Amino acid sequence: MTDQSLGQLGDGLLLATVVVYALAMLGYAGEQASRKARRAVTSVRASSQVLVGAGGPSVSLPAETVTVERASRSGRFAIALTACGWAVHVLSLVFRGFAAHRVPWGNMYEFSSAVALVAVSFFLVLVARGRVERALGAFVMLPVVLYLGLASSVLYTAAGPLVPALNSYWIKIHVAAAIMASGSFLLSGVVALLYLLRSRYDAQLTARRTPHFPVSLGAQLPTAPVLDRVSYSVIAFAFPVWTFAIIAGGIWAESAWGRYWGWDPKETWSFITWVLYAGYLHARATAGWKGKKAAWVAVAAAGALIVDYYVVNIFVVGLHSYA
Amino acid sequence: MTVRSDVPGDVNADEEAVRLTTQPKPVGLARKGDLLGPLRRGWRQLTSMRTALLLLFLLALASVPGGFLPQRRLNPLRVNQYIAQHPGTGPLMDRLRLFDVFSSPWFSAIYLLLFVSLVGCLIPRTRLHLKALTSKPPKVPRSLAKLPVNDRWETVNGVDQVLDQAGAALRSWRVVRREHEISAEKGYLRETGNLIFHLSLILLLVGIALGAFGGFKGTVLVVEGKGFANTVASFDDLQPGRRFSPSSLVPFSVRLDAFRATYGPDGKALTFDADVRWAPLGGAEKRDDIRVNHPLDVGGAKTYLIGHGYAPHIIVKDSTGAVIDDRLVPCLPQNPQFLSTCVIKEANTTGTQFGFRGVFTPTTVTDSTGHVGSSYPGLRNPVLTVAAFSGDLGVDAGTPQSVYSLDTTAMTPVDGGQAHALLPGQVFHLPGGASLTYADTQEWATFQVTQDPGKGLALVAAIGMVGGLMLSLFIRRRRLWVRVRAGAIDGAPTTVEAGGLARTDPDRYADEFAALVRLLRPVATPTTSSTPTSTNQEERP
Numbered sequence: 001m002t003d004q005s006l007g008q009l010g011d012g013l014l015l016a017t018v019v020v021y022a023l024a025m026l027g028y029a030g031e032q033a034s035r036k037a038r039r040a041v042t043s044v045r046a047s048s049q050v051l052v053g054a055g056g057p058s059v060s061l062p063a064e065t066v067t068v069e070r071a072s073r074s075g076r077f078a079i080a081l082t083a084c085g086w087a088v089h090v091l092s093l094v095f096r097g098f099a100a101h102r103v104p105w106g107n108m109y110e111f112s113s114a115v116a117l118v119a120v121s122f123f124l125v126l127v128a129r130g131r132v133e134r135a136l137g138a139f140v141m142l143p144v145v146l147y148l149g150l151a152s153s154v155l156y157t158a159a160g161p162l163v164p165a166l167n168s169y170w171i172k173i174h175v176a177a178a179i180m181a182s183g184s185f186l187l188s189g190v191v192a193l194l195y196l197l198r199s200r201y202d203a204q205l206t207a208r209r210t211p212h213f214p215v216s217l218g219a220q221l222p223t224a225p226v227l228d229r230v231s232y233s234v235i236a237f238a239f240p241v242w243t244f245a246i247i248a249g250g251i252w253a254e255s256a257w258g259r260y261w262g263w264d265p266k267e268t269w270s271f272i273t274w275v276l277y278a279g280y281l282h283a284r285a286t287a288g289w290k291g292k293k294a295a296w297v298a299v300a301a302a303g304a305l306i307v308d309y310y311v312v313n314i315f316v317v318g319l320h321s322y323a
Numbered sequence: 324m325t326v327r328s329d330v331p332g333d334v335n336a337d338e339e340a341v342r343l344t345t346q347p348k349p350v351g352l353a354r355k356g357d358l359l360g361p362l363r364r365g366w367r368q369l370t371s372m373r374t375a376l377l378l379l380f381l382l383a384l385a386s387v388p389g390g391f392l393p394q395r396r397l398n399p400l401r402v403n404q405y406i407a408q409h410p411g412t413g414p415l416m417d418r419l420r421l422f423d424v425f426s427s428p429w430f431s432a433i434y435l436l437l438f439v440s441l442v443g444c445l446i447p448r449t450r451l452h453l454k455a456l457t458s459k460p461p462k463v464p465r466s467l468a469k470l471p472v473n474d475r476w477e478t479v480n481g482v483d484q485v486l487d488q489a490g491a492a493l494r495s496w497r498v499v500r501r502e503h504e505i506s507a508e509k510g511y512l513r514e515t516g517n518l519i520f521h522l523s524l525i526l527l528l529v530g531i532a533l534g535a536f537g538g539f540k541g542t543v544l545v546v547e548g549k550g551f552a553n554t555v556a557s558f559d560d561l562q563p564g565r566r567f568s569p570s571s572l573v574p575f576s577v578r579l580d581a582f583r584a585t586y587g588p589d590g591k592a593l594t595f596d597a598d599v600r601w602a603p604l605g606g607a608e609k610r611d612d613i614r615v616n617h618p619l620d621v622g623g624a625k626t627y628l629i630g631h632g633y634a635p636h637i638i639v640k641d642s643t644g645a646v647i648d649d650r651l652v653p654c655l656p657q658n659p660q661f662l663s664t665c666v667i668k669e670a671n672t673t674g675t676q677f678g679f680r681g682v683f684t685p686t687t688v689t690d691s692t693g694h695v696g697s698s699y700p701g702l703r704n705p706v707l708t709v710a711a712f713s714g715d716l717g718v719d720a721g722t723p724q725s726v727y728s729l730d731t732t733a734m735t736p737v738d739g740g741q742a743h744a745l746l747p748g749q750v751f752h753l754p755g756g757a758s759l760t761y762a763d764t765q766e767w768a769t770f771q772v773t774q775d776p777g778k779g780l781a782l783v784a785a786i787g788m789v790g791g792l793m794l795s796l797f798i799r800r801r802r803l804w805v806r807v808r809a810g811a812i813d814g815a816p817t818t819v820e821a822g823g824l825a826r827t828d829p830d831r832y833a834d835e836f837a838a839l840v841r842l843l844r845p846v847a848t849p850t851t852s853s854t855p856t857s858t859n860q861e862e863r864p
Contacts, residue, residue, distance in 0.1 A: 131830075161587065164595050168616040233828070240792040247785040256616045258540070258627040258773045260781065261531075263425050264397065268390040272383045279379040281796075286372045297380075304383070307390075316391065 007099035007159030011152070013092035014113055018148045020085035021120070021141050027078025028138035032220045034074065035135075079127065079134050082141070086124060089117050099159040105175050106162045108313055112151035116144050118183020122234060132230050133222050136194070143190055170252035177245035182305060184238035185277070188231045189302025192295040195227035199292055228291065231298055232284060239277050246270050265316040269308035276301035340461040340506075340802070341470070341824055369436070370443030378437040385433055389424035392416070396423065438528060445521050452514045459499040460508035463804040467822030470804075471829055472836045476844050477816035482807045485819055485843065489805045492842045496803070505805040516794020523787030530784055533777030536566040546634045546651040546767040550578030550599075553624060553772055571774065573624035574604035582631055582766040586701045590660060597628050597768045613770070623774060630769035632656045632663055633683050635707045635761055639669050642756030653767045654683040655727060660697040661685050666729045667709070667759070670718045677753065678712045678729045682742075685764075695744065707761040708744045709751060711737035801825035801832050803839065819843065 093114060097104035105114045123140045126132045162171070201218020204211045211218060221227065249270070250260035261267060280297040283289035289297075368374060393401035402422045406413035420427035467473050478485060482503050489505050490498055496507040541558030543551045551557045553576065555569045580598040587593055597613040603621060613619050619626040634651035641647050647669070654663035667679040686699035687706040695708050714734030718724060743751050745761040752758050803823040810816055821840055825832035 161591075161593060164592055164615045167594075170616070229828075229830075236796045240789055240796060243792055244789050247789060250785065251782070252616075254778070255618060256627075258618065258625060258629070258771045259775070260778065262397065263389055263394060265390050268386055272386045272390060275379055275383040275386070279376060279383065282372060282376050282379065286376055288373070289376065312390070 003099045003101070003159065006095050010092045010095035010099060010104075010159065011156075013088050013095060014148070014152055017085050017089040017092060018145055018152065020081055020088060021148070022145045024078045024081035024085060025138055025141035025145060027074050027081055028135060028141065031072070031075035031078060032135055032138060035220075075134055078137055082120065082124065082137060086117070086120055089113070089120065093117065096159055100161065102162060103172050103175070105179060106166060106171070107155075107157045108309070109151055109155040109157045111175070111179065111309070112147065112155060114179045115183045115186065116148050116151070118180055119187040120144055122184055122187050126230065126234075131233070132226065135220060136191075136222060139194055139217075139221070140187065140190060143186075147186075165256055168252060168256065170248060170255075174245060174248040174252050177241055177248055181238045181242035181245055182309070184234050185242070185273075185302055185305050188234040188238065189299055189305075191227055191231040191234065192298035192302070194221055195224055195231055195295045196292060196299070197221065198224045198227055199295075228295070231295065235277060235280060235298060239281065242270075242274060242277065246274060265312045266308065269304060269312050273301055273304040273308055276304055337464040340464045340804075366443060369440050372444070375437065375440045375444065378433060378440060381433050382437060385430050386424065388421045389430075392421055392424075394422060394424065396426070434528075438525065441521055441524065445518065445525075448514075449518055452511075452518060455514070456511055460497055460506035460802060462501065463504045463506055463806050464822070467804060467806060467820045470822035470824055472824075472833050473820070473822040474836075474840050474844075475818070475820045477818050478844070479816055482809050482817055485807045485817060486805070488843055492839055493803065503807045503809075507803045507805075508801070509803075510798050510800035512794050513798040513800045514795070516791045516796075516798065518791070520788055520791030520795055523784045523791055526787065527781055527784035530777040530779075530781030533780060534564070534775040535777075536564045537571070538773065538775040538777065539563040539567045539572070540771060540773045542629065542769055542771045544630075544653055544767055544769045545577075545579045546653055547579055547581055547765045548651070550576055551770070552576040553621075558772070571776075573622040573774065575601060575606075575621045575624070576604075577601045577619070577626060577770065579768055582768045584631060584700070584766075586699070590699050590701075592700070595628060595631060597631075597770075601626075623776075625773055627771045627773070628768055629771045632767055633661065633685060633702070633705070634765045634767045635665070635681070635683055635705075636763045636765055637667060637707075638760040638762055639667075639677075640758050640760070651765050651767070652681070654681065658697070659700065661700040662695075662697040664727075666727055668716050668718065668726070668729065670716050675713045675755065676716045676718075676734075677737075677757065677759075678714075678716050678731065678734055679709045679759065680712075680729055681710075682708045683764075684708070687744075702764060705764050706744050706746060708742050709759065709761075710740055710742045711751065711753060711759075713737055713754070799825055799827050799832065801835075803836065805843075 093104040093110070096110055096113075100106065104110050119140070123132075123137070127134045127137075197215065198218045198221045201211050201215050201221075202224060204215060222230075249267070253262070253267075254260040276297060280294055280301055283294040283297050393405050395402045402417075405422075406417060409416075416422065420429070424430055464470070468475070480488075486500060486503065486505060490500065493505070493507045496509045497511070498505060498507045540562040541553075541555075542560045543558050545551055553572050553574060555561060555572070578600045580600060582598070583594075583596045585593045595615055599611050599613055599619065600608050601611060601619060601621065602608040611619050613626060613628045615628060618628075632654055633656075634653045636651050637648070638646055639648035652665050652667050654665035656663045661684075663683045665681045665683060667677075667681060669677040669679075682695060684695050684697040684706050685701060686697050686703040688696050688698045690696060695706060712729070712731050712734035714731075717730050717733060724730070737753060745751055747761060747763050750758050750760045801823060802825075804821065806820045808818045808820075810818075821836075821843070823832060823836045
């Protein structure tokens with residue numbers, strides 16, 4: 001097979017990945033919808049029991065059983081689809097790498113794809129370990145699908161060789177670490193946003209107000225403490241990796257540009273991101289900053305990361321502007 | 324069984340036991356009349372976590388203009404451009420040091436305060452941690468049932484037997500046995516890592532400062548066949564640190580034999596190579612190939628390849644036909660296709676002086692209006708287009724001039740300023756019999772030499788940071804207590820209580836605790852545990 005057709009195969013597989021992920025997202029959403037229906041049934045039953053009086057015969061409604069089954073089937077289907085999509089995703093990057101005869105993270109298109117792969121992998125690991133409910137999938141896959149869709153339309157670059165500055169084994173180390181950390185950070189940013197959503201939902205319920213969309217989505221989410229813990233553990237994993245990525249970048253910069261740190265825009269934004277995540281880790285241990293404030297810091301840090309990759313690469317002139 | 328009042332441990336000890344943190348305790352306010360009171364309060368304020376947090380956010384915020392606005396140290400040209408384009412706000416922004424963010428007084432103030440705060444926080448924490456490292460795990464709290472994870476069961480085993488078992492199960496823990504109780508603790512390395520990380524940050528700052536004060540950076544442009552020595556005089560541009568002394572320059576010299584660049588069909592650069600011969604002072608000559616990502620390292624002084632371009636070889640003859648100039652003229656690239664500009668000054672001609680403005684195009688294309696351009700960075704169809712001027716170059720006035728600019732105020736255009744396109748080997752005949760020949764094309768490369776005495780320290784600090792971080796984020800500090808009570812009468816079962824506490828990742832600790840309890844707890848004994856056991860006697864604490 002020629003390099004060109006290999007590259008095209010990789011691109012096609014990435015599109016397939018997006019489609020499969022989107023289907024998985026529908027599966028998760030389907031599971032939630034049937035659950036919601038069940039909740040409605042249960043609450044109707046509960047209120048009718050109250051009306052009839054406690055101790056009345058609690059007959060399980062056949063409709064409920066059906067919806068529960070449909071819900072779990074839909075959820076299982078979604079998780080299986082996510083796993084399939086993940087495998088296709090890996091393949092697409094492998095073909096890219098063979099087509100270009102290098103690591104498949106040499107430009108922004110490939111980089112974005114790899115970052116999304118890390119986020120999905122992390123999510124699958126969390127579900128497999130029972131740290132989060134798979135229902136979270138709908139909220140995770142939506143940004144992943146959007147992100148991959150944007151990457152493969154706006155940032156598309158055909159497979160090709162690297163500019164000389166990138167021709168170094170450090171691209172394997174520095175960029176791989178950066179991708180690992182970024183995928184995790186973006187996932188934690190999504191979870192932190194969901195935490196804020198869930199907190200608002202809880203607060204409105206406590207205040208006896210009826211949550212409206214999008215706050216009403218909070219009902220589908222894991223509890224706030226769970227989301228907070230997940231967001232923290234993902235950041236706790238990613239922060240040392242990010243630190244390592246910056247340091248590896250410094251070592252590479254020292255051999256490529258003659259200095260390990262020079263406040264190049266990309267370096268500056270990596271530093272801002274790093275400082276904000278350091279702030280998050282401290283905030284979580286400081287009275288008065290736990291919970292919502294810390295979550296906002298995590299969201300701001302993820303924002304800085306996005307600026308670091310996309311705004312800096314596209315709009316700001318610097319040494320990293322080659323992707 | 325009810326909790327008896329004579330259980331050892333008082334309220335203070337209980338507090339100490341469940342305070343699983345190395346953060347210093349908040350201290351009471353200073354006494355009245357204490358002259359140092361306000362100072363002490365200020366210091367306490369500065370070293371508090373809340374202040375550190377605030378300073379961290381300020382540091383991030385202060386860096387933002389440095390990430391968006393052009394910075395003078397990186398690109399002075401773009402800063403001037405920006406100020407010229409924003410005549411209203413530009414000068415004000417300049418006065419606020421927004422184009423020199425990272426050397427501005429306000430940025431320095433923030434990070435210095437942050438580091439002072441850090442030191443103030445580290446000293447008591449280090450002291451506390453050293454104390455914790457040398458002390459025994461705290462006594463068992465009075466009520467183990469109040470701990471986040473706890474369990475209680477009865478066994479026919481004797482008190483000592485249970486305690487021995489527990490000691491064996493907790494082999495990797497720091498264990499202390501007090502009469503019929505066991506206190507165990509694990510994960511001290513978490514705080515050790517935390518301290519290493521923060522100490523490394525200070526070390527990193529020292530390393531950066533060493534480089535900023537004692538280091539230097541010099542750049543020099545070299546055409547093929549020429550070279551340079553690592554001395555202050557030979558650099559075109561020199562950026563020494565504040566305490567840099569020229570005697571610390573490593574003595575060596577480099578000669579550029581050949582420079583080669585290769586490009587893809589789309590004009591994207593593929594490789595750059597500079598074949599050099601270099602020699603330490605008085606030493607034998609060696610060959611090397613300086614590439615991007617592959618600098619030449621001579622005793623800590625590193626020579627990098629940072630730029631390249633074309634240098635047309637020109638020969639100038641006077642009216643008698645004698646060669647008065649024969650050299651390579653470096654042309655500065657103006658676009659990615661290497662359309663380059665250069666200036667040739669001929670001041671040593673007797674009588675009239677000549678000046679030339681040249682445009683060099685490696686792969687020349689001419690548009691319909693007759694303008695030359697370049698369509699590819701490689702050397703496929705080179706043309707040197709020159710316009711000549713005669714008169715006074717102004718070089719004899721004594722004021723220094725750039726070799727890349729031509730002052731034509733005292734000069735008259737030759738041929739009405741008409742540009743002449745020369746192919747390699749072609750000659751431009753000047754009025755009065757002189758001539759300029761474009762013989763062929765060579766290349767030039769710019770090298771940057773840097774010496775950074777703080778680099779090694781910074782690397783050590785960086786390794787310390789990552790190592791410390793990993794310890795402090797992945798290791799969990801946790802405590803476990805066991806209290807055993809013998810039956811009231813002979814033959815009555817022994818009661819065992821266990822409880823545990825972890826500050827981080829309580830879920831995982833719950834699993835670990837359960838696994839440890841399973842080791843101690845005999846299967847199929849009657850239990851009074853709060854966790855209901857299933858009917859088939861399967862233990863699921």
